[in-house]
Amino acid sequence: MGRARPGEVLADAAALLDEVDALSVANRARRDPDLEARLVARRHEAALALAHTDAVGAWPAPVEDRFADAAGLPEVDAADLDVAALRSAVWHHGALVVRGLVPAARHAGLRATADRAFAGQAADAAGEQPGVDGAYRPFDPGPDYKVANRAWVREAGAVWLADAPGALFEVLDVFEAAGLRRVLTEHLGGRPVFTMNKTTLRKVTAVAHPAWHQDGAFMGAGLRTVNVWVTLTDCGADLDVPGLDVVPRRLDGVVETGTQGAMLPNQVGPGTVERLARDAPVTRPQFAAGDALLFDDLFLHATGATPHMTGTRYTIESWFFAPTGWPSPYVPLVF
Numbered sequence: 001m002g003r004a005r006p007g008e009v010l011a012d013a014a015a016l017l018d019e020v021d022a023l024s025v026a027n028r029a030r031r032d033p034d035l036e037a038r039l040v041a042r043r044h045e046a047a048l049a050l051a052h053t054d055a056v057g058a059w060p061a062p063v064e065d066r067f068a069d070a071a072g073l074p075e076v077d078a079a080d081l082d083v084a085a086l087r088s089a090v091w092h093h094g095a096l097v098v099r100g101l102v103p104a105a106r107h108a109g110l111r112a113t114a115d116r117a118f119a120g121q122a123a124d125a126a127g128e129q130p131g132v133d134g135a136y137r138p139f140d141p142g143p144d145y146k147v148a149n150r151a152w153v154r155e156a157g158a159v160w161l162a163d164a165p166g167a168l169f170e171v172l173d174v175f176e177a178a179g180l181r182r183v184l185t186e187h188l189g190g191r192p193v194f195t196m197n198k199t200t201l202r203k204v205t206a207v208a209h210p211a212w213h214q215d216g217a218f219m220g221a222g223l224r225t226v227n228v229w230v231t232l233t234d235c236g237a238d239l240d241v242p243g244l245d246v247v248p249r250r251l252d253g254v255v256e257t258g259t260q261g262a263m264l265p266n267q268v269g270p271g272t273v274e275r276l277a278r279d280a281p282v283t284r285p286q287f288a289a290g291d292a293l294l295f296d297d298l299f300l301h302a303t304g305a306t307p308h309m310t311g312t313r314y315t316i317e318s319w320f321f322a323p324t325g326w327p328s329p330y331v332p333l334v335f
């Protein structure tokens with residue numbers, strides 16, 4: 001099949017999705033770096049095809065607040081994650097903590113996979129051959145996309161999962177096993193799409209200044225989206241490892257940026273954070289490795305770190321979108 005172009009109506013989204021699923025089954029039975037790289041390309045073609053064939057219905061009616069008595073952010077155990085919990089928590093409280101989304105047996109393996117992806121990325125940047133084991137193979141979506149500068153991604157301590165086909169396979173496999181594909185499909189109204197640009201592995205270390213933000217300020221308004229943020233390291237609270245600082249409340253829209261002491265135009269200034277947190281004080285939840293925080297584009301958060309912290313947090317940051325609407329400059333791929 002030839003490379004798909006944005007705007008091109010592809011013949012058969014269903015066939016592409018079947019192929020993605022069949023390749024995933026084959027790769028689960030016997031890992032193959034070439035197959036994993038092929039899966040990245042097929043996921044991209046399938047996402048483009050889906051955008052034209054999959055109608056997403058109206059956003060569902062408001063749901064009741066089943067976490068009205070929760071102190072702090074609502075929480076569920078991974079076994080209790082369903083669309084009702086997700087909607088109720090995000091729409092009434094801004095986010096949902098999911099305890100144990102990634103089982104303990106997978107933590108060390110995923111961190112080692114992340115290390116291999118970062119090593120491959122470094123080798124690539126140094127002009128060395130990153131290797132053929134699938135740890136790092138930059139994905140080329142073709143000339144129709146202006147792909148952001150990968151050096152910038154590297155300097156931010158991140159690697160795009162689409163560039164790390166083995167890691168992408170493992171992450172989606174773990175998410176699938178946790179029931180996330182089903183929950184996100186129900187929530188978003190169709191098979192979830194993620195993007196090359198907003199789905200990363202990150203190693204987060206001390207930061208000098210908190211960068212408070214809502215991702216909606218960068219991605220555009222009116223998206224149906226959920227971030228599945230997963231830590232692979234114990235972090236937060238008073239641990240010496242960066243966590244996530246959050247304003248634990250639902251905001252109705254994108255708030256003012258670039259003012260009240262903000263360091264950058266897209267960031268929310270400390271003065272604005274203080275005002276918005278008046279009835280919902282800023283908190284730094286404690287997370288164990290494998291815990292997740294699910295939130296949408298309106299949730300106000302920042303890396304929860306101070307300059308003297310010595311620990312490093314391994315994180316999966318993965319924004320999923322409805323199949324008909326991802327931020328247009330980004331490169332889509334189906335879950």
Ligand SMILES: O=C(O)CCC(=O)C(=O)O
Pocket residue numbers: 202204215227229243244301302303304315317
């Ligand atoms: O992991 C972090 O420290 C920041 C994550 C973040 O800003 C995000 O997932 O949108």
